Amino acid sequence: MTQxxxxxxxxxxxxxxxxxxxxxxxxxxxxxxxxxMTIGLERTxxxxxxxCWVGGGDSEKAxxxxxxxxxxxxxWSKPRLVIDPHDDALPFARRTLVGNLWLDPLGxxxxxxxxxxxxFDGRGGAWYTRCDNPDADAPQWTTxxxxxxxxxxxxxxxxxxxxxxxxxxxxxxxxxxxxxxxxAVPYEQWPANPLADSFPELDELRxxxxxxxxxxxxxxxxxxxxxxxxxxxxxxxxxxxxxGSIWMTARxxxxxxxxxxxxxxxxxxxxxxxxYLQQCSARHFIRRLSSGRLLLIKHGIPxxxxxxxxxxxxxxxxxxxxxxxxxGLVLDERTGVSYPDGAQADDGRIFISYDYNRDTDGNILLxxxxxxxxxxxxxxxxxxxxxx
Numbered sequence: 001m002t003q004x005x006x007x008x009x010x011x012x013x014x015x016x017x018x019x020x021x022x023x024x025x026x027x028x029x030x031x032x033x034x035x036x037m038t039i040g041l042e043r044t045x046x047x048x049x050x051x052c053w054v055g056g057g058d059s060e061k062a063x064x065x066x067x068x069x070x071x072x073x074x075x076w077s078k079p080r081l082v083i084d085p086h087d088d089a090l091p092f093a094r095r096t097l098v099g100n101l102w103l104d105p106l107g108x109x110x111x112x113x114x115x116x117x118x119x120f121d122g123r124g125g126a127w128y129t130r131c132d133n134p135d136a137d138a139p140q141w142t143t144x145x146x147x148x149x150x151x152x153x154x155x156x157x158x159x160x161x162x163x164x165x166x167x168x169x170x171x172x173x174x175x176x177x178x179x180x181x182x183x184a185v186p187y188e189q190w191p192a193n194p195l196a197d198s199f200p201e202l203d204e205l206r207x208x209x210x211x212x213x214x215x216x217x218x219x220x221x222x223x224x225x226x227x228x229x230x231x232x233x234x235x236x237x238x239x240x241x242x243x244g245s246i247w248m249t250a251r252x253x254x255x256x257x258x259x260x261x262x263x264x265x266x267x268x269x270x271x272x273x274x275x276y277l278q279q280c281s282a283r284h285f286i287r288r289l290s291s292g293r294l295l296l297i298k299h300g301i302p303x304x305x306x307x308x309x310x311x312x313x314x315x316x317x318x319x320x321x322x323x324x325x326x327x328g329l330v331l332d333e334r335t336g337v338s339y340p341d342g343a344q345a346d347d348g349r350i351f352i353s354y355d356y357n358r359d360t361d362g363n364i365l366l367x368x369x370x371x372x373x374x375x376x377x378x379x380x381x382x383x384x385x386x387x388x
Contacts, residue, residue, distance in 0.1 A: 010091055011198060014117050014125055017144045018096065024082040028055070028065060036362030039064065040100035040155070041353035043343040045107045046135035049073055051353055052101055052111065053364050060093035060119045060181050061086075066101075066111070073351065073366040073388055081141065083113055092117050092180070092195070098124075098151035100341065104217065105158060109134035111141070114151035120175045122199035126152045126168050130217075147220050149202065150209065153283070154341070157238040164213040165246065165267055166220065169234035172206045208234040208250050210267035223267040230256045235283045238267075239294065241321045253281050255306065258298070276322075278306035285340040286322075290348060291371060294318040297340040297352060301328045311335040313354055315367075315374045327374040331367040331386055332356065342367075349383075 026032070037054040044050070049069040056062045063084035068077045085094045099113035109131040116124040126147045131139045150170035157165045176198070179190035209225040228234060232253030239247045246263040248270065260276035263269060277298065285297040296316045300307045303316050303325040313332045316325040331340075331352060342352035349370055356363040366388040370381040379386065 007194060007198065011117055011121055011123065011195065013090060013094055014115050014121060014123070015146065016085075017127075017146070018083055018085040018115060020129060020141050020144065021082040021084065022080070022139075022141065024065075024079045028079045028082045028084075030078070033065065034362065035061075035358060036355055036364050037358040038339045038341065038353045038355040038364050039098075039153075040102075040341045041343055041351060041366075042101035042103050042109060043345055043351060044103060044109060044134045045346075047072075047345070048135050049343075049351060050101050050109060050134065051076070051364065051366075052099065053355070054097060054358075055084075056095070058097070058358070060095050060177075062095040062097040064096050064099060064113055072349075072383075073368060080139070081111075085115055095119070098153050100153060100155055102155040103134075103343070104156075104164070106216065107134075108132050109139075110156075110217070112152040113144075115146075118180060118193060118195060119177045120171055121195050122173065122176050123149045123202060124151050124171065126150050128152075128217075148211065148222070149205075153233070153235050154237045154285075155287075156213075157240060159240050159246075159266070160244070161266070162214075163266070164217060165223075165238050165240075166211045166213070167234075167236045167238060167248075168209045168211050168222075169236065170202060170206050170209065171233060172231045173203065174231075175233075206231070208236040208248065210238070210246075210248075210263070212267065224263065224269055226250070226261045226270045226273055228252055228259050228261075228273045230254050232281055237284075237286050239286060239288060239322070243321075247322065249276060249284065249286055251279075251281065251283060255280050257306065258284060278304055280306055280308070280310055282310050283339045283341075285342060285352070287342070287344075289317075289344055289350070289371065290346075292319075293371065294322055295350065295374075296322075296325060297331070297342070297354075299338075301330055303328070309335045310338045313337045313340060315350075315352070315369065317371060317374050328377050329369060329374045329379075330377075331369075332365065336361075337365075 039052040066081040207227040230253040236250035258279040336357040
């Protein structure tokens with residue numbers, strides 16, 4: 001067997017469906033976890049909050065932990081689901097690092113997650129498992145299904161056509177580590193990564209993709225994509241504007257800001273990407289609310305500000321599909337806050353999760369507020385609360 005064949009067999013270990021651990025205690029209890037990077041938050045029709053975060057590290061050690069709250073985030077369950085594909089018998093680490101939670105129009109809870117060898121093996125893989133009874137005492141999850149390469153960080157968008165549009169990013173080659181992580185060893189002594197030159201045939205597809213389902217998630221197909229300048233994980237999101245166009249916003253690297261692109265044919269072709277807002281290199285969150293307004297969570301106040309660090313995580317509202325933004329509710333002013341994601345309750349309340357000092361404190365926090373709070377720039381609604 002050639003060395004190339006050996007490496008391909010190792011890479012294909014990332015194609016093996018992971019085991020869903022629905023009885024993760026005591027191994028994954030809170031006293032065993034030493035890292036916390038938020039991934040996603042969703043609210044079910046019954047009012048249950050599901051939260052997902054990364055344990056292990058923003059590295060090849062990563063795995064997913066999920067917990068629930070039945071009292072709007074006042075208290076939380078012990079970990080209820082863990083996706084940890086690590087196996088000491090494997091020649092390299094196999095991790096789960098990127099994903100989200102999404103409640104579809106049928107009330108089913110989708111959990112998107114990725115799987116790759118090492119931090120990134122050049123291919124990755126966007127997977128999902130689905131829970132059709134997310135409010136039950138014993139939620140049941142379907143067998144994981146791999147959709148394509150890459151990773152899905154943000155939620156799908158339901159278009160006016162009834163189609164579901166999902167963001168999948170296939171990272172650029174710069175995300176493949178040249179060396180393998182070695183604890184307690186100086187970087188210059190880390191061994192070279194033999195997977196560093198893998199999958200060159202995918203280089204033309206390294207971009208922010210739009211995948212669509214016309215059958216409520218039974219099947220998915222690629223429709224189009226955008227290659228943003230200074231690519232940095234993409235972390236793109238979709239909004240269908242009132243004129244029927246689809247607006248894509250994405251993260252770029254080197255503090256070059258939040259970029260945008262527009263499609264007028266359902267996501268098949270896209271405009272040349274351009275700068276939309278100043279923003280540090282970090283994830284943002286944008287979503288249409290039940291009122292018709294858009295909600296944006298980004299770093300910096302006022303909205304066009306780019307703070308030097310990940311600080312001043314702030315909520316804004318738009319009545320004109322993102323041309324202008326109003327309000328400015330600072331969810332957390334501290335340095336080290338990042339990765340907002342969230343959901344809206346039927347009564348209009350907004351729930352946003354984010355993390356704080358993920359490497360040291362490992363805090364996953366919750367903000368609960370309303371549109372009135374955003375416009376006032378402070379919590380004026382009874383029951384609203386920040387930094388929970």
